[in-house]
Amino acid sequence: MEFATKAIHAGQEPDPTTGxxxxxxxxxxxYAQSGMGEHKGYEYARTGNPTRTALEACLASLENGRYGLAFASGLAAESAVLSLLSAGDHIVSCDDLYGGTYRIFDRIMSRYNIETSYVTANRVEAYEQAIRPNTKIIWLETPTNPLLSLVDIRAVAEVAHRHNVLLVVDNTFSSPYFQRPLDLGADIVLHSTTKYINGHSDVIGGALIMNDQSVYEAIKFHQNAAGAVPGPFDVWLTLRGIKTLAVRMRQHEENARAVANFLTEHKRVEKVYYPGLASHPDHALARRQMSGFGGMVSFQFKGSLSDVDTVVRRLRVFTFAESLGGIESLVCHPASMTHGSIPREIREARGLNDTLLRLSVGIEDISDILRDLEQALA
Incomplete structure (x- = not known):
């Protein structure tokens, strides 16, 4: 089946009891058990739930993977991956990444003597140079959050596997519609299903997809033992959202392209970050690695922090809020919101300063989106 068909049908056969x-x-x-060790595949809902099984099968299919695991949040999924590590292990990570991920690395994993080294996201050679004998994971976001740099997944996968290191790719910004990291050599794909997968800003969730059975079994053990699983209603909402993923992603990208082009020409905008622009330094890689450029656009604003506050208060179609990937347009100030947990000096060294705004471009009529930006920036 093609992608849009799998999103509607994979793992979701008609109910055998009722149709x-x-x-x-x-x-x-x-679940009722007929006797000692005899049941219909389910014993306790933390361990497994038929609604969750359907979601996990669908997600695996969309990423061309063998195994899928659903979690109560994206960060719960991240914690499950990190459960593969032991004290004294080492992580190599791209430097531009979600603030919550940095917080786990810096304030939680460090307590267990697990150190993280950060390298420039789009420099493949930097990942190999940062590998140590105790390195167990290379962690990527591509496109990165919020500066939308691209990482060559295939090239970094070759580095990782040459050194017997697992490659984890956060695919939240692209969704499997535009990018499938397992096909490019990644070992584990991560999603905050809160975002594009669900697409309606009404669920918190996370997911992991992989091909290796031993990795799956280790993470599945953690999923059950630690118990950060989603409830069946959240899973059902996510499944419902997935059914329109293909059509939503096409519209997100079409609108984001128009927004990026508009901002590029605006006198109040200093710099636009969008891999679909020919001027983007990783544009050629994005064309090669992705089937589309996604719905996220970041831009550097000319002015002060006070000016930024004025702009976000004036917006009417865009809502000033955390998160991304919903059908509605959102604007976020990363320095004070999603990346506020990263110390200022580290944020600014990575190019994330107080006048950067991140747009999650929704699927509203593009004329309304552009008029809203125009009046707010005026």
Whole structure:
């Protein structure tokens, strides 16, 4: 099946008992067992739930993976990956990444003597140079959050596997519609399903997809043992959102391209970050590695922090809020919101300063989106 068909059907056969087309919400905490060790595949809902099984199968299919695991949040999924590490291990990570991920590395994993080295996201050679004998994971976001740099997944995968290191790729910004890292050599794909996967800003969730059975079994053990699993209603909402993923992503990208072109020409804008622009330093890689450029646009504003506050207060179609990937347009100030946990000196050294705004371009009529930006920037 092609992508849009899999999004609607993969893992979601009609209910065998009733014939219901939509996967039912199995709102139960436990399951009847006929005898010692005899049951119908489910024992306890933390361990497994039929609604969750459908979501995990669908996500695996969309990423061309063998195994999918759903979690209560994107950060819960990240924690499950990090459960593969032991005290004294080492992580190599791209330097431009979600503030919550930095917070886990810096304030939680460091307590267990697990150190993280950060390298410039789009410099492949830097990853190999940073590898140590105790390195166990290379961690990528591509495109990165919020500066939208690209990482050559295939090239970094070759580096990782040459050194017997797992490659983890956060694919949240692209969604599997525009990029499938497992096909390029990644070992684990991570999603905050809160974002484009669900697409309607009404669920918190996360997911991991992989091909290696031993990696799957290790993370599956953590999923059950630590218990950060999503509830069946959240899973059902995510499944419902996935069904329109293909059509939503096409519209997100079409609108984002128009927004990026508009901002590039605006006198109040200093710099635009969007891999779909020919001027983007990683544009050629984006064309080669992705089937589209996504719906995220960041831009550097000419003015002060006070001017930025004025702009976000004037916006009417865009809502000033955390998160991304919903059908509605959102504007975020990373320095004080999503990346506020990163110390100022580190943020600014990476190019993330107080006048950067990140747009999650929605699927509203593009004329309304552009008029809203024009009046707010005026």
């Amino acid at each position: 219901a087309i939509m996967t039912p919400i199995y709102q139960t905490s436990t």
